[in-house]
Amino acid sequence: MxxxxxxxxxxxxxxxxxxxxxxxxxxxxxxxxxxxxxxxxxxxxxxxxxxxxxxxxxxxxxxxxxxxxxxxxxxxxxxxxxxxxxxxxxxxxxxxxxxxxxxxxxxxxxxxxxxxxxxxxxxxxxxxxxxxxxxxxxxxxxxxxxxxxxxxxxxxxxxxxxxxxxxxxxxxxxxxxxxxxxxxxxxxxxxxxxxxxxxxxxxxxxxxxxxxxxxxxxCDTIGRGVRVELPGEKQILGDATDVDNQGRIVVRDGNTGELIAVAAGDVTHLRAIDPGHH
Structure with a gap:
């Protein structure tokens, strides 16, 4: 080696x-x-x-x-x-x-x-x-x-x-x-x-x-708590549930429960102990 x-x-x-x-x-x-x-x-x-x-x-x-x-x-x-x-x-x-x-x-x-x-x-x-x-x-x-x-x-x-x-x-x-x-x-x-x-x-x-x-x-992101930073300083905190057939990450918004498909953005994997995310 x-x-x-x-x-x-x-x-x-x-x-x-x-x-x-x-x-x-x-x-x-x-x-x-x-x-x-x-x-x-x-x-x-x-x-x-x-x-x-x-x-x-x-x-x-x-x-x-x-x-x-x-x-x-x-x-x-x-x-x-x-x-x-x-x-x-x-x-x-x-x-x-x-x-x-x-x-x-x-x-x-x-x-x-x-x-x-x-x-x-x-x-x-x-x-x-x-x-x-x-x-x-x-x-x-x-x-x-x-x-x-x-x-x-x-x-x-x-x-x-x-x-x-x-x-x-x-x-x-x-x-x-x-x-x-x-x-x-x-x-x-x-x-x-x-x-x-x-x-x-x-x-x-x-x-x-x-x-x-x-x-x-x-894909290790599916099933994890994630934070998605979107253009315009928006962010979504929730759980990644899937990658759809367009290649977008699907996130269940932790506040609204809505499923959101994200095509571009920065995704951070969260640990279970992150405050505000369970």
């Missing part, structure tokens, strides 16, 4: 053999760069000339960002910083919002299977282990039209030490004593998983029902 002091570079040739050239290949192009501002921004800027299923990984990002443009960074080679470009001919643009949730399912399954950690999803697309964030996902539409193009970015904390974590509520695979912390192995599993999830979704003619079920099974 690699220690924190020994963060080896990704093996580009071996990864290309596995992901682009090999019998299980499901990607058309795979590149690794030493450092960049943001892999998502790089793929969006080049979207016109890139084939469907292009993957780009950076050993370090100096202006990576998560949802709401929050900065996301760590020491070189301590994370997996990955973006994928995917084209969706014939899809209803209304269901494209499912793509980051689909990526979350693939990441959770890869971490459970390969790293043997108890990963789960916090709606919409944070990956948690024991309530602490190990990965985040951000999707951006690069091109609209008859074949929309979406870029999905994934940042996974692999070997960050306690002192290197961006926030105290984060964690890393090393800190969670994962069975595997080799980034090549993790990357192969995640990219194969995303490819398989997209194939399955495409084969269902972009039907979201099965995807919604798979997401619900892995």
């Amino acid at each position: 690699w220690t924190n002091l020994d963060r080896p570079p990704l093996d580009l040739a071996a990864l290309r053999r596995a992901l682009v050239d090999g019998p299980q290949a499901s990607w058309s192009r795979f590149d690794v760069v030493e450092s960049t501002g943001s892999t998502n921004a790089d793929l969006i800027a080049q979207a016109d000339g890139l084939a469907d299923r292009t993957a780009l990984v950076a050993e370090h990002q100096d202006s990576g960002r998560g949802r709401h443009a929050r900065p996301f960074s760590g020491p070189p080679r301590s994370q997996l910083l990955l973006s994928v470009l995917v084209r969706f001919p014939g899809i209803d643009p209304a269901v494209l919002g499912w793509l980051p949730l689909l990526a979350g399912v693939a990441v959770v399954d890869a971490l459970r299977t390969v790293a043997a950690v108890d990963a789960a999803l916090k709606w919409p697309n944070d990956v948690l282990i024991e309530g602490r964030k190990v990965a985040g996902i951000l999707a951006e539409v690069a091109q609209h039209g008859s074949a929309p193009t979406v870029v999905v970015g994934i940042g996974l904390n692999v070997s960050l030490s306690e002192s290197e974590l961006p926030v105290p509520t984060a964690t890393s695979l090393v800190l969670e004593k994962a069975a595997v912390v080799d980034r090549d192995t993790l990357l192969r599993a995640i990219l194969r998983g995303i490819g398989a999830e997209i194939d399955s979704w495409r084969n269902s003619n972009w039907n979201t029902e099965q995807l919604a079920n798979r997401y619900r099974e892995r």
Whole structure:
């Protein structure tokens, strides 16, 4: 197992053999760069000339960002910083919002299977282990039209030490004593998983029902007390009861009992001892 002091570079040739050239290949192009501002921004800027299923990984990002443009960074080679470009001919643009949730399912399954950690999803697309964030996902539409193009970015904390974590509520695979912390192995599993999830979704003619079920099974937010911060400084305090077929979190308002479907907003998981919430 690699220690924190020994963060080896990704093996580009071996990864290309596995992901682009090999019998299980499901990607058309795979590149690794030493450092960049943001892999998502790089793929969006080049979207016109890139084939469907292009993957780009950076050993370090100096202006990576998560949802709401929050900065996301760590020491070189301590994370997996990955973006994928995917084209969706014939899809209803209304269901494209499912793509980051689909990526979350693939990441959770890869971490459970390969790293043997108890990963789960916090709606919409944070990956948690024991309530602490190990990965985040951000999707951006690069091109609209008859074949929309979406870029999905994934940042996974692999070997960050306690002192290197961006926030105290984060964690890393090393800190969670994962069975595997080799980034090549993790990357192969995640990219194969995303490819398989997209194939399955495409084969269902972009039907979201099965995807919604798979997401619900892995979502730790359902059944929890939550606080949802909405635009305009509004908030809802209540219980998350479901994720609907549009990918929205459904919250039963603790004051009115009304069921409210939320498409965007910041969700905080509450503990049972929070004042005012039982």
